[in-house]
Amino acid sequence: xxxxxxxxxxxxxxxxxxxxxxxxxxxxxxxxxxxxxxxxxxxxxxxxxxxxxxxxxxxxxxxxxxxxxxxxxxxxxxxxxxxxxxxxxxxxxxxxxxxxxxxxxxxxxxxxxxxxxxxxxxxxxxxxxxxxxxxxxxxxxxxxxxxxxxxxxxxxxxxxxxxxxxxxxxxxxxxxxxxxxxxxxxxxxxxxxxxxxxxxxxxxxxxxxxxxxxxxxxxxxxxxxxxxxxxxxxxxxxxxxxxxxxxxxxxxxxxxxxxxxxxxxxxxxxxxxxxxxxxxxxxxxxxxxxxxxxxxxxxxxxxxxxxxxxxxxxxxxxxxxxxxxxxxxxxxxxxxxxxxxxxxxxxxxxxxxxxxx
Numbered sequence: 481x482x483x484x485x486x487x488x489x490x491x492x493x494x495x496x497x498x499x500x501x502x503x504x505x506x507x508x509x510x511x512x513x514x515x516x517x518x519x520x521x522x523x524x525x526x527x528x529x530x531x532x533x534x535x536x537x538x539x540x541x542x543x544x545x546x547x548x549x550x551x552x553x554x555x556x557x558x559x560x561x562x563x564x565x566x567x568x569x570x571x572x573x574x575x576x577x578x579x580x581x582x583x584x585x586x587x588x589x590x591x592x593x594x595x596x597x598x599x600x601x602x603x604x605x606x607x608x609x610x611x612x613x614x615x616x617x618x619x620x621x622x623x624x625x626x627x628x629x630x631x632x633x634x635x636x637x638x639x640x641x642x643x644x645x646x647x648x649x650x651x652x653x654x655x656x657x658x659x660x661x662x663x664x665x666x667x668x669x670x671x672x673x674x675x676x677x678x679x680x681x682x683x684x685x686x687x688x689x690x691x692x693x694x695x696x697x698x699x700x701x702x703x704x705x706x707x708x709x710x711x712x713x714x715x716x717x718x719x720x721x722x723x724x725x726x727x728x729x730x731x732x733x734x735x736x737x738x739x740x741x742x743x744x745x746x747x748x749x750x751x752x753x754x755x756x757x758x759x760x761x762x763x764x765x766x767x768x769x770x771x772x773x774x775x776x777x778x779x780x781x782x783x784x785x786x787x788x789x790x791x792x793x794x795x796x797x798x799x800x801x802x803x804x805x806x807x808x809x810x811x812x813x814x815x816x817x818x819x820x821x822x823x824x825x826x827x828x829x830x831x832x833x834x835x836x837x
Contacts, residue, residue, distance in 0.1 A: 763819020
C-alpha cells in the first residue's frame with residue numbers, strides 16, 4: 481500500500497514521464513516529416529531520371545531500356561548506342577552534378593548562416609569560369625583539361641576568398657566573394673576581347689553550364705568524387721545544426737573549431753567536381769538548399785538538398801534539350817532563368833525571412 485509521504489514523488493514521476501513523452505513526440509514529428517520529404521524527393525528524382533532516359537528525341541519503352549542497360553540488347557544497334565553512349569551518361573552526369581551542387585550550396589548557406597552565401601554569389605563559380613576561359617583561350621586546351629582547370633579554379637577562388645575575409649564570418653565573406661567575382665569577370669571579359677570569335681563561342685558555351693559533352697569518363701570522375709567526399713560530408717556535418725548557432729556557441733557546446741572549416745573545404749571540392757562535370761551551372765547550388773529547407777519546415781537537410789539539386793538539373797536539362805522548339809538550350813540557361821527571380825524574391829523578403837516593408 482502506498483504511503484501518504486510517497487504520493488508527491490509519484491506525482492513528480494508522472495509529470496517528468498509526461499514531459500519526456502512530449503519531448504519524444506516533438507522530436508518524432510520532424511524526423512517523420514524529414515523521412516517523408518526525402519522519400520518524395522527520391523521518387524521525384526527517380527521519375528525525372530526515367531523521363532530523361534525514356535523520352536526526348538529518341539524514345540524507349542521501359543522494358544527495352546532495361547534490356548539494353550543490363551546487356552541483353554534489343555537488336556537495334558542505333559537505339560542501343562543512343563541510350564548507352566548519350567542518354568544514360570548524360571542523365572547520370574546531371575544527377576551527380578546536381579548532388580554535388582546541392583550539397584555544396586546547402587553547406588555554404590548553413591555554415592555561413594547566410595542564404596546568399598552560395599558559390600554563385602561568393603565568387604566560386606566566377607573562379608571556375610575564369611579558369612576555364614584561360615585554359616580555352618590562352619592555352620588552347622579542350623575537353624577534360626578545361627574541366628580540370630575549372631575545378632582547380634573553383635577551389636583556388638574559394639581558398640582565396642576565405643583567406644582574404646579572414647574567417648567564415650557570413651557577410652564579410654560574401655562581400656569579399658562579390659568583389660573577387662567582379663575582378664575575375666573583368667579578367668574573363670578582357671580575354672574575350674583578345675580572342676577569335678570561334679574560340680569565344682566555345683568558351684561561352686562551356687561557362688553557361690551544359691551537359692552536351694557528358695560521357696562515361698565524367699560519370700566515373702563524379703562517382704569517385706562522391707564516393708570519397710560524401711563520407712567526409714557525413715563525418716564533418718554531424719554537428720551542422722549546432723554550427724548554425726554560431727562559431728562561439730558551437731565551440732562552447734563541444735564542437736571542434738576546425739570541423740566547420742573541414743566541412744567547407746569538402747563542400748568546395750564537391751562544387752569543383754560538379755563544375756568539372758557540367759560547368760558552372762547558374763544558381764543550382766543557390767536554389768537547392770532553400771527549397772529543401774522549406775520543404776522540411778526550416779530544418780537543414782543535406783540529403784534533401786542533394787536530391788533537390790539532382791532533380792532540378794535533370795528537369796532543366798530535359799526541358800532545354802527537348803521542350804523549347806528546335807533550340808537545344810543549355811541547362812544553365814534554364815536554371816538561371818529560375819534562379820534569378822528566386823534570388824530577387826529572397827532579397828526582397830530579407831535574409832531573416834520577414835516580408836519586405
